[in-house]
Amino acid sequence: MKKVFISGNKAFAEGAIYAGCRYYYGVPRSINNEILKYMSVRMPEVNGVFTQSENERSAISMVLGSSVAGARVLTSSITDGISAMDEVLNYMCGLELPCVVGNIMSGKFGLKNLEPTQSGYAQAVKSNLSGYSKFIVLAPHTVQETYQLTAKAFDLADKYRNPVIVLMDSALAQLNEQIEIEENLLSPEIVKKDWKVGNNENNKNFNVFKSYHDDESNKYTDILAKFKLIESESLYESFMVEDADEIIISFGLIAKIAKGIVINERQKGRKIGLFRPISLSPFPKEALRSIANKVNKITVLESNSGSMYSDVCKILDNNKKISFFGESEYLSGFRKVIKEFEKGIVTV
Amino acid sequence: MTVEAYNPKELKSFKDIETVYCSGCFHGTINRLIGEAIDKMGLKESVIGVNTQGCASFISDYMNLDFVEAPAGLAPSVAMGIKNVHPDKILLTYQGDGDLLSFGMSDLIHAAAKGSKITVFLINNLVMAQTGGQVSPTSILGQITDTTPYGKSIEKDGNHINIAEMIARLSGAAYVSRVTVDIPSRIEQARKTIQEALSFQMEGKGFSFVEFLSTCPTYWYKTPIESRTWLQETLIQQFPIGLIKKSYTK
Ligand code: SF4
Numbered sequence: 001m002k003k004v005f006i007s008g009n010k011a012f013a014e015g016a017i018y019a020g021c022r023y024y025y026g027v028p029r030s031i032n033n034e035i036l037k038y039m040s041v042r043m044p045e046v047n048g049v050f051t052q053s054e055n056e057r058s059a060i061s062m063v064l065g066s067s068v069a070g071a072r073v074l075t076s077s078i079t080d081g082i083s084a085m086d087e088v089l090n091y092m093c094g095l096e097l098p099c100v101v102g103n104i105m106s107g108k109f110g111l112k113n114l115e116p117t118q119s120g121y122a123q124a125v126k127s128n129l130s131g132y133s134k135f136i137v138l139a140p141h142t143v144q145e146t147y148q149l150t151a152k153a154f155d156l157a158d159k160y161r162n163p164v165i166v167l168m169d170s171a172l173a174q175l176n177e178q179i180e181i182e183e184n185l186l187s188p189e190i191v192k193k194d195w196k197v198g199n200n201e202n203n204k205n206f207n208v209f210k211s212y213h214d215d216e217s218n219k220y221t222d223i224l225a226k227f228k229l230i231e232s233e234s235l236y237e238s239f240m241v242e243d244a245d246e247i248i249i250s251f252g253l254i255a256k257i258a259k260g261i262v263i264n265e266r267q268k269g270r271k272i273g274l275f276r277p278i279s280l281s282p283f284p285k286e287a288l289r290s291i292a293n294k295v296n297k298i299t300v301l302e303s304n305s306g307s308m309y310s311d312v313c314k315i316l317d318n319n320k321k322i323s324f325f326g327e328s329e330y331l332s333g334f335r336k337v338i339k340e341f342e343k344g345i346v347t348v
Numbered sequence: 349m350t351v352e353a354y355n356p357k358e359l360k361s362f363k364d365i366e367t368v369y370c371s372g373c374f375h376g377t378i379n380r381l382i383g384e385a386i387d388k389m390g391l392k393e394s395v396i397g398v399n400t401q402g403c404a405s406f407i408s409d410y411m412n413l414d415f416v417e418a419p420a421g422l423a424p425s426v427a428m429g430i431k432n433v434h435p436d437k438i439l440l441t442y443q444g445d446g447d448l449l450s451f452g453m454s455d456l457i458h459a460a461a462k463g464s465k466i467t468v469f470l471i472n473n474l475v476m477a478q479t480g481g482q483v484s485p486t487s488i489l490g491q492i493t494d495t496t497p498y499g500k501s502i503e504k505d506g507n508h509i510n511i512a513e514m515i516a517r518l519s520g521a522a523y524v525s526r527v528t529v530d531i532p533s534r535i536e537q538a539r540k541t542i543q544e545a546l547s548f549q550m551e552g553k554g555f556s557f558v559e560f561l562s563t564c565p566t567y568w569y570k571t572p573i574e575s576r577t578w579l580q581e582t583l584i585q586q587f588p589i590g591l592i593k594k595s596y597t598k
C-alpha cells in the first residue's frame with residue numbers, strides 16, 4: 001500500500017486501474033474534466049486506451065464494444081451527461097454486458113448549473129431505462145471509499161454481468177484527501193469470459209448479441225431473478241446506532257456531514273446515530289428495518305427533493321416517525337440543517 | 349468477364365437458410381457476398397460484425413460469425429470499442445441508410461476522420477424500410493414515402509446525401525467505393541470490393557467504406573423487376589457506382 005493525496009475523481013480513476021480496467025472513454029463536462037485529463041496520462045502509462053469521444057452516446061457505445069470484447073471498461077459524466085447514455089445503457093443491461101459508470105451528481109439541470117447536489121439518486125436507482133433494466137449503484141462518502149468501491153464495482157459488474165454506477169457527490173469528486181492505494185495492479189485478464197466476441201479461435205460456437213431471440217435457450221437472465229441474487233450484495237454502515245433512540249439516514253458526502261452532526265450531538269448527550277446505505281441498489285432493506293425498529297425518530301437527510309426519502313418510507317411501510325430534510329443548496333443549506341439539529345428540531 | 353460461382357452449401361461464413369427478406373430485396377445477395385468474400389480471404393475466425401436496427405439487423409441470423417447488435421446509429425463506435433480490445437480482428441458494420449445517416453451521422457464521420465481501422469458497409473435503399481417506409485436522408489426528390497406522401501421536396505426536405513463522396517474527402521478514409529448487385533458482373537465487382545475494403549483494414553491503412561446501392565420493392569411500391577429497372581435507369585445517375593478513393597497515406 002502507498003499513501004497518496006488525491007481527489008475523489010482521481011481515486012475513482014485509480015480504483016478502476018487497480019481493478020484491471022484499461023479502457024476509458026469519456027467527454028468533457030465540468031466536474032468530469034479532471035477524470036479525462038488524468039486518464040489521458042494514466043491509461044498510456046498502464047498500456048491502456050483513452051479516447052475522448054464526441055458525445056456521451058459515442059462514449060458509452062465504445063464502452064459497449066470493449067465490454068462485449070471481454071475487457072473491464074470505464075466511463076463517467078455528470079448526471080445530465082449520463083441521461084444521454086441511457087439508451088445504450090439499457091442495451092447493456094439487456095445484453096448483460098458489464099461496465100462501470102461514474103455518475104457525478106452536479107446541478108439540477110443544464111450546464112451552467114453546477115452547484116453540488118445529490119441529483120443523481122433517482123436516475124441511478126430507478127433509472128430512466130426500460131422497466132426491465134436496473135443498475136447496481138454504489139455511493140462512496142470519502143475519497144478512500146471512492147477508490148475501494150470503484151474497484152469493487154468491477155467485480156460486481158463481472159459477477160452479475162450488469163452495469164454498475166459509482167454515484168459521487170460533485171464535492172466529493174473534487175475533494176482532496178490522503179488515501180492508501182495498492183501498489184500492485186490486478187491483471188486485466190482477471191476474469192475469464194467465454195461469452196465475449198473474438199473468442200472463437202478454438203471452437204465453432206459464435207457469440208451473437210441481439211435484442212430478440214427466437215431460440216428459447218438463448219434468452220437472457222430475467223432481471224428480477226438477477227436482482228434477487230444481487231440483494232445479498234447490499235452494503236451499509238451503521239454509525240453509533242447501538243444505543244440510539246433516533247437516527248439520521250444519509251448517503252454519499254452528506255453522510256459524512258451527518259457523521260459530524262452525530263458526533264456533535266452525542267457530546268451533548270443526545271442518543272443519535274447514523275444509518276448509511278453504501279449500495280443504493282440493492283438497498284440494504286433488512287438492515288434498515290432492524291435498526292429502525294429500535295428507534296423512535298428517523299430523519300432522512302439528502303441533497304435533493306426526497307428521492308431516497310420515498311424509498312425509505314416504502315421500506316419502513318410509511319412509518320410516521322420518518323421526517324425528511326432535503327436541501328439542494330448544499331453548503332448554505334446544510335449549515336442550516338446543522339443548526340436545526342442543534343435545536344433538536346427537524347424540518348419536515 | 350468470368351464470374352466465380354460459389355456453392356452456398358459449401359460456404360463457411362454464410363448459412364444457406366431461408367431469409368426473411370422480401371423478394372427482390374438485395375440484402376440477401378449482399379449478405380451472401382460478404383460471406384463469400386470472408387471465406388475467400390480465410391477470415392472466418394477473425395471477423396466480428398456489428399449490426400444495427402432495421403432490415404440490416406437480420407444479417408447476424410445468416411452468418412456464422414460473432415455479431416453484436418448496436419443501438420440505432422452507433423455501430424461504428426461499438427466497432428471501435430471492440431477493435432481497441434482486439435486490434436488483430438477484422439471489424440465490420442452493416443447498416444442501412446436510415447440507421448447510419450439519420451441516427452448515426454456523427455459516429456460515422458468521426459470514425460472516418462479518426463482513420464479507425466474498421467469497415468463500414470452501408471446498404472442504401474433510399475428509405476427507412478423496417479419502420480414502415482419513411483423518408484430517409486438518401487431518398488431522392490419526388491420519392492413517395494410513408495412520411496412524404498406528396499413526394500420528397502427540395503424546399504421542405506432538402507436533397508439526398510451522397511455520403512460516399514463526402515467520406516472520401518476525409519483524410520482518415522483510406523478506401524471508399526459504391527457498388528450495386530443488379531447484374532452478374534456487378535455482383536462479381538461487389539465481392540472484389542468487399543475483399544479490397546477488408547484488406548485495407550487488415551493492412552492498417554485506415555477507415556474503409558463501401559456503399560451498396562440496394563433495393564426495397566416493398567416500400568418503393570414496385571415489383572422486383574420494376575425496382576431493378578428504377579435502380580438501373582434512375583438511381584445509378586444519382587448515386588454513381590465505382591471506386592471513389594484508394595489512399596495509401598494515413
Ligand atoms: S422491407 Fe425493404 S429492405 Fe426490408 S427486407 Fe423488405 S425489401 Fe428488403
